[in-house]
Amino acid sequence: MTESLYQEIILEHYKHPHHKGLRDPFDVEVHHVNPTCGDEVTLRVKVNGGVVEDVSYDGHGCSISQASTSVMTDLVIGKPVDDALTTHEAFLELMHSRGQLEPDEDLLEDGIAFAGVSKYPARVKCALLGWMAWKDATSQALSSDQKKDTA
Amino acid sequence: MGFDVEAVRKDFPVLSKEVHGHPLVFLDSAASSQKPRQVLEAERVFVEEHYANVHRGVHTLSQEATDAYEAARSTVADFIGGAHDEVVFTKNVTESVNLVAYALGNPGSPVPLGPGDEIAVTEMEHHSNLVPWQLLAERTGATLRWLGLTDEGRLDLSDLDAVVNERTKLFAFTQVSNLLGTENDVATLVARAKEVGALTLVDGAQAVPHQPVDVRSLDVDFYAFTGHKMLAPSGVGVLWGRDLDALPPFMGGGSMIETVQMTGSTYAPAPERFEAGTPVISQAVALAAACDYLDALGLDNIKAHENALTARLLDGIRDLRGVSVLGPDTTEMRGSAVSFVVEGVHPHDVGQSLDELGIAVRVGHHCAAPVCRRFGVPATARASSYVYNNEADIDALLEGIQRVQEFWSA
Numbered sequence: 305m306t307e308s309l310y311q312e313i314i315l316e317h318y319k320h321p322h323h324k325g326l327r328d329p330f331d332v333e334v335h336h337v338n339p340t341c342g343d344e345v346t347l348r349v350k351v352n353g354g355v356v357e358d359v360s361y362d363g364h365g366c367s368i369s370q371a372s373t374s375v376m377t378d379l380v381i382g383k384p385v386d387d388a389l390t391t392h393e394a395f396l397e398l399m400h401s402r403g404q405l406e407p408d409e410d411l412l413e414d415g416i417a418f419a420g421v422s423k424y425p426a427r428v429k430c431a432l433l434g435w436m437a438w439k440d441a442t443s444q445a446l447s448s449d450q451k452k453d454t455a
Numbered sequence: 456m457g458f459d460v461e462a463v464r465k466d467f468p469v470l471s472k473e474v475h476g477h478p479l480v481f482l483d484s485a486a487s488s489q490k491p492r493q494v495l496e497a498e499r500v501f502v503e504e505h506y507a508n509v510h511r512g513v514h515t516l517s518q519e520a521t522d523a524y525e526a527a528r529s530t531v532a533d534f535i536g537g538a539h540d541e542v543v544f545t546k547n548v549t550e551s552v553n554l555v556a557y558a559l560g561n562p563g564s565p566v567p568l569g570p571g572d573e574i575a576v577t578e579m580e581h582h583s584n585l586v587p588w589q590l591l592a593e594r595t596g597a598t599l600r601w602l603g604l605t606d607e608g609r610l611d612l613s614d615l616d617a618v619v620n621e622r623t624k625l626f627a628f629t630q631v632s633n634l635l636g637t638e639n640d641v642a643t644l645v646a647r648a649k650e651v652g653a654l655t656l657v658d659g660a661q662a663v664p665h666q667p668v669d670v671r672s673l674d675v676d677f678y679a680f681t682g683h684k685m686l687a688p689s690g691v692g693v694l695w696g697r698d699l700d701a702l703p704p705f706m707g708g709g710s711m712i713e714t715v716q717m718t719g720s721t722y723a724p725a726p727e728r729f730e731a732g733t734p735v736i737s738q739a740v741a742l743a744a745a746c747d748y749l750d751a752l753g754l755d756n757i758k759a760h761e762n763a764l765t766a767r768l769l770d771g772i773r774d775l776r777g778v779s780v781l782g783p784d785t786t787e788m789r790g791s792a793v794s795f796v797v798e799g800v801h802p803h804d805v806g807q808s809l810d811e812l813g814i815a816v817r818v819g820h821h822c823a824a825p826v827c828r829r830f831g832v833p834a835t836a837r838a839s840s841y842v843y844n845n846e847a848d849i850d851a852l853l854e855g856i857q858r859v860q861e862f863w864s865a
Contacts, residue, residue, distance in 0.1 A: 341819045342819065343803075364801075
């Protein structure tokens with residue numbers, strides 16, 4: 305059933321999510337919702353010296369949104385912010401590819417399992433929920449850092 | 456007269472479609488219904504042979520189009536027991552409700568609202584019969600109050616006298632809940648509103664397509680419903696009003712005026728007053744054809760047919776472990792929309808997995824997020840049947856739910 309969508313990797317992350325649960329310390333907390341389905345995520349980011357030190361989250365949602373957020377934390381925690389943003393861009397591009405893009409496994413690792421999701425436009429927002437929350441929180445963290453620097 | 460669902464199915468070309476290699480099982484009519492050939496044909500003939508703008512010209516086609524448009528208004532009025540001039544064509548229920556909500560807040564309102572006044576709704580409303588009233592309350596300083604729900608998904612009437620009181624100017628509620636399927640006792644609610652002199656507006660989106668509705672015996676002031684849920688195209692909705700001439704305009708523009716000068720304008724009587732601009736013409740004609748189609752089947756027959764399917768579905772779900780229904784568990788005072796939750800599987804995943812089997816159900820909060828919150832779920836899956844569904848559709852869904860459970864528990 306739905307083999308192209310529900311890859312084993314996705315089911316695994318859904319059943320055993322990585323880095324789940326809200327943790328301290330953090331710089332910024334955001335709350336994102338998918339208004340069409342009621343999926344929600346609360347996500348915290350800690351940035352230190354240009355590196356994503358921690359991303360923690362809590363929320364509820366479908367397998368795609370939960371698994372995607374789990375995969376995202378694996379890909380960005382411990383990475384320089386710039387590299388993490390590059391990964392974010394690549395995942396965004398994959399999600400908007402309508403199944404026409406060969407994903408870069410070196411860059412996206414488990415994230416390539418979501419290539420099939422891009423063929424289901426109604427589910428792309430699910431896959432992006434945690435990623436967009438992370439981008440939002442990180443941008444806020446960076447801009448408040450800049451304010452501190454210039455203050 | 457008997458009801459021959461297999462004959463009905465032949466009128467709906469889409470039902471022969473295959474989805475992911477399975478025959479389509481369409482159980483999402485509460486969101487929007489499919490359209491029969493007869494309705495499509497009526498719209499095609501009108502557009503090919505009689506189309507022009509309405510109420511504007513002296514030429515022959517313009518007159519033919521106007522006649523067809525106004526005849527459609529009469530047909531729609533008859534369908535709900537109203538009169539021709541009491542029917543306004545809108546875009547959908549959302550526009551119908553907004554029309555009343557804005558008109559009541561405009562100068563010349565029969566019930567000027569301000570601080571201390573109240574508007575009453577219920578916790579089971581579709582957002583279209585909730586948000587316009589929140590906005591009206593914000594604009595005027597009035598207070599919005601609501602009736603809560605019981606665990607069975609019925610209105611908690613123990614609060615009725617407190618929620619609808621002498622300060623209440625308007626009581627807006629749905630006849631049948633789009634999420635829970637609950638049918639409300641309109642007579643009881645209207646009786647209380649009349650006791651305190653409040654206007655009533657009923658959202659009939661989930662009632663008019665499925666059961667006989669008579670606005671006069673319901674004794675309401677405003678009644679809203681939409682075409683696309685009752686075999687007609689999207690883009691045409693209806694507002695029925697007992698005394699529309701008492702309302703000031705909502706949208707201004709062409710066709711809704713009597714005289715226009717630079718210093719001000721006077722307005723046409725209802726229904727034209729509320730149909731600014733070129734209206735939905737061919738869709739209104741198609742809506743009348745849908746009314747004729749439903750009348751020919753017989754609304755009592757349709758209701759009996761749907762009740763049998765709903766009972767089959769409720770009974771079937773009751774036998775499934777780990778599946779629960781939100782809303783009434785029997786067909787008593789109930790529509791055909793059945794929301795359910797599969798334990799351990801998110802509704803989105805339920806819907807996606809069912810789609811893989813060719814089964815179309817709606818997933819999400821169904822534009823009634825407060826109901827989901829009330830029952831502590833983020834969303835539900837909802838199956839809703841209509842004239843063209845048969846027992847095989849219900850059995851396919853019940854079988855499909857079990858397949859979904861197997862996949863997600865593996």
